[in-house]
Amino acid sequence: MDKFRGTGVALVTPFNDDLSVDYKSLEQLVNHVSDGGVDYLVVMGTTAESPTLTGKEKLEVLRFVKSVNKKNLPIVYGFGGNDTQAMVKKYLKFEEDVDAFLVVCPYYNKPSQRGLQLHYEAIADAAPKPIILYNVPKRTSCNMNAKTVVALAQHPNIIGIKEASGDTVIQAEEIARKMPDDFLLTSGDDDLVLPFIRIGGHGVISVIANALPSQMSDLVNAALKENYAEAKRMANDMEDMLGLIFSEGNPTGVKALLQLIGIGNGKLRLPLVEASTDLVEQIRKEYENLDTKKGVV
Template sequence: MNILKGVGVALITPFNEDLSVDFDSLTKLINYNIENGTNYLVVLGTTGEAATLTTDEKSAVISHIIKINNKRLPMVLGIGGNNTMDVKHQIENTDLSAFEAVLSVSPYYNKPNQEGIYQHYKMLASTGKNIIIYNVPGRTGQNIEASTTLRLAKDFPNLVMIKEAAPNILQYFDILRQKNSAFNLVSGDDEFTLPVTLAGGNGVISVIGQAYPKEFSTMVQLALDKKVDEAYKIHNSLVEITRLIFAEGNPCGVKTILAEKGLIKNYLRLPLVKASEGLQEKIKAEMLKFS
């Protein structure tokens, strides 16, 4: 799946003041990313507040993104949950012709053990669709251990990649060191992107990347080209703003930046709320370094 290499952006869902989906802003955001170096688009992930969208809204967002993208970039669609059979049913009954793969988060809340996680992804693999495993213990409450990821990669060729977002970077390195060549890893943590890419990863599925696509995609391409010093210069310039956007949860921070850039209006759906005034001021101050 080398087509999914570089910077994939986990698109936010812009809202109007009445909290309806703001399709005009979504158009601007897609074009902004395409024109500034983003490599692929990730649709209806956590960053897109997918949990707060109705089924009809999800369909409308998908259709709009397909139309505006117009086959310019590869795309990935988020379909996940903690009911294995329901996730399998959704994958089987969704038109995936516009997408390279499905990004599917490890089951949350239920807290399955490693064998339960293995059996969950085995069931999703039975659909025959390309699946990207998504490990984000901070949201799911359960880590996919490196040994489980490697076992899944070995047993099911259509489990093509993992978006790894464990807080322990050594887990990334263990997977990269032992995986087969057909299985890829991307960082699910923006701040780990550079070291993980230099260690053999395929880049990142990013949040900050949609706000600074030119800078972030340049950094990742430099890393893929093993131009380490130049890549770290960009990395170091982005560390503070990257930390700030996650200080009160995601996507309130990146929505602050995108609103300040005039790409969207700064609204979120409950239970999420916009960043506090204090955090917004810190983000705006840091943004001045990029102007």
């Protein structure tokens, strides 16, 4: 579990103007976040626009990230779906070497809690490496409750959860009270990192860390050391930028911010679209404003 304590970054997938994968910018990004102090890399999370990449592209991106991972950071691969039998077959055939899998709750089907538990147990039985649950009901229309998470935490191949159940940490707090000591509880929301760690969480899988890796890493590290006053100051400094980068959807805003700092061109694949001119300007102004805030940029 320790290798996933701290700051993970859900890497975006940069695209060329023709919307093919921009591997040059992807290498820049991996170097940028690695030098910025993140603890591990998440490939093919939601932020990667994974629904619009083919299976072949996903594996090619994974292999490329591994090839340019000069600091040998742990790699988590997003590999989920809503057809349990199909996913079990894919896991049994999976041959790439990764450190763990991030497995999103089944979407659209809206299974019961028992269905969720059986789904994850079947995948965990088949997976060649440990899995991290991913609960994000605002995208899946399905909330995996704390009781189910704690039950799944007993499985030897389920090591943690990326928890993003809402705008508060109430459910995460219940998980923290009841989970095993060696279970990873990580935030799926950048704006809840501080309260999440206060109640027993171990870090974040972050979006904004694509562009501001050192800022998010410093915040998380301060909170993990219980230096909450310093962590709160850093969280307050980033609050406005976080509001902006998610205002037109993810990863629209963070790709616009990355373009401003010289990584990628801000392009997304439909049905997602690039940031509006107004949002780009607001992000630019806030990025310049960060320069004036102590300890940031």
